Amino acid sequence: MAIFRDFSNQKRDRSAGDINRHKELVKKNLQQGIADIIAEEAIIGKSKSKTIKVPIKGIKEYRFIFGKNQKGVAQGTGNEQKGQVLQEGQQGQGQPGSGEAGNQAGEDIYETEITIEEAINLMFDDLELPKLERKKFLEVEVETNRRLLGYRKKGIRIRLSKRKTLINRLKRKNAVKDTLEEGESFPFNNNDLVYKKTVKDITHQSNAVVFCIMDTSGSMDQVKKYLARSFYFLLYQFIQTRYRNTEIVFIAHHTEAKEVSEDDFFHKVESGGTYISSGYKKALEVIEERYNPSLWNIYAFHCSDGDNFSEDNKAAVETAQQLCDLCNLFGYGEIKPDTGFSWSGMIDEFKKIQSDNFISLQIRGKEDVWPAFKKFLTFDKAQFQ
């Protein structure tokens, strides 16, 4: 006679350890591909708490398996004809599930939902982040929130301390208890009421401002702008993880420069020539006006396709030099999506800059954005360690 045992209400989770380990490995996997996901256009400019669906390639358990030339057998409806085409499509997708596990190079794709912030953190984890220099006087007193401290007699109802109030009433009652008749009510008195007191919490914080300077001249097409935009997005996010107060200034320039909104910055195409120095001059102006370098960590980054009117080159180098003196880090990214022979020479021009907090990068395509960014940061790291 069979034995029955009821274990259904025994809560046990034997798989927890292995599930966690698997998650760890998946996370590692996710880290490797995260740069691609972050650089997707749809994400840029979205709020950080927005969740995105991220496909993760499962951790494969590799074995010797068959690849090409493998025939399969399946059950049909009985109307199959020899030579009938079942599926046309990409390589490797063409097999109806043959019911046999382990004999196909099937991809396990998991989808996980993470917030953009988590994704960014994952990505930055990968970087072994530099400890950015904290300028000595950069810290500003900021009122972050209020916290409870002590009690007071007056206050708003929500901060009423029920415990203290009750104790007060009990004390009063105890004092007069001999005079009280049985069953006589003993109501709260206004004097019993005690409120919690709050104080402002002052913390010291450092500030950062990111100058995004972009060439919006006619030669910067959508592709180039997109690359610039991905780069700025990363930069902005990165700075945000480092500093509580991050401001961002968008400067668009062609032959003239102006401060613009984020939307205009990324979407408006202007035509005309390019005076790179105009953008730098504008940045210098803004710094002068609003961001005293002794209070602010200043990061500036300029994206351009490098086509500058040659008469401006000298001015550009000069202003860049000035910017370097004011900024923690000043970067120049030259975007040339086409393989181009005409790597025209702003990068070469900028070699004249002597500052050691200047960096120039080349971005050819989407896949370069992340390495360029990494280089930017590792440069930063080397600088400030």
Place this chain on the structure above:
Amino acid sequence: MADWSIKDLEEWNEKIEALVKEMGLDCYPQEFEICDYHDMLGYQSYSGMPSRYPHWSFGKSFEKQKMVYQHGMGGLAYEIVINTNPCLAYLMIDNPLSMQILTMAHVFGHNDFFKNNIHFSQTRADLALEMFKRHANRVRSYIEDPGIGYEKVERILDAAHAISFQCDRNAFLRALTESDFRKRSDNKAQEDKWEHLTYKNGHQNVEVKPDLEYDLILFIRDNQPFLSEWEKDLLTIVRDETQYFLPQMETKIMNEGWASFWHYTILNRLNLPPNIHMDFIRSHNQVIRPHVGGLNPYHIGYCLFNKLAGSDGHQIEYEINKQIFDVRRIDRDSSFLRRFLTQELAQELHLFEYSTQGNTTYISEIADKHGWEKVRESLISNIGLNSIPIIQVKEISSKNELILKHNYDNRELELKYLEKTLEHVNTLWANTVIIETVIDNQPTRFKYKNGKFSRMADKPENKL
């Protein structure tokens, strides 16, 4: 809430067990555990074992099955039964009574199969639970050993898992070891009646080379001098557990067919109340329905056993052909299909063979007069271990490279997987690994050396 109590189950079980005996099934003592879906998923990902060593792949399997289940794509077994003595089966608490009755009858079918099928005779069912428990304890002790730790254990387990199916495919027909060979050839030499006439160069042991070694894990364990004892032990553990599960892979169709045949036969004789009977018929049809575009082992196995038992598929009362008991004893899926899948049945099951050329998948054979045998062979080559390439150890070169040979049967190896698997072999062998295979009809060799995978330029001298 469930529409049944343990007592109901016991009552129905009594009736089922009586029928099981009457029908001639021969089972281990049976034990049922009732558990919830979470535990069920857990058992499913640990192959039903109450205790197994920790490894992330089980966690992966759990997550996957949970996802499938939560998306309502099925995925949760009605029952899990494991090959142990006493036979242990899990029933899920959320199933209705009709399902539990069907499941219990089904379990007895598996139970009988485990006990009687000859390919399970080497699995030592009465020690199985104990074995898995001991293995788990040993692996945990290595993990806890401060000199070893999780990562190192995982590294070896990952590598061992990668080649765990590269082994003797039939534990029952064990390949001869080198010493067996030597003995045999010695005997032969002595039996040679004309021996005295042959010229002999002093007394010499006949040089025997063992047949190519199939058991990759064992070979590495015994021939890689730098493995530590705990590493060897991990290899042994993975190998032993694989050996335990192989018969189940090799008899999937038969096992499920046999169990489905018996649950159907038994439940039809149980005098179920009409509502339960209707539920049972519905669930039964659900279980054995053909999966169009795939293969349902329940369906195929059920149809074959039904035919062998002499059922016409509709009749309930008929004389069951006792031959089926012999079939369940001696066959496994490949021999079962080869012997009993007729053209008629192949057509009934709507089997067809498909191939992929370039990006197109097309039907290459159907089960008609001309094609059904090809379809059958193709089916056989796709089930159980036949769907896994045979890789043998060819030799160890003078430079201590491990040379493997793929037994090419017109199916090429998947190269990405080959690379990664060789990496695992390399982890264990700790030296260069070379594999001989055929790509695009050309004998080809691949090498994994110092973290690099490469195709070797020269052709191997011997013909493949």
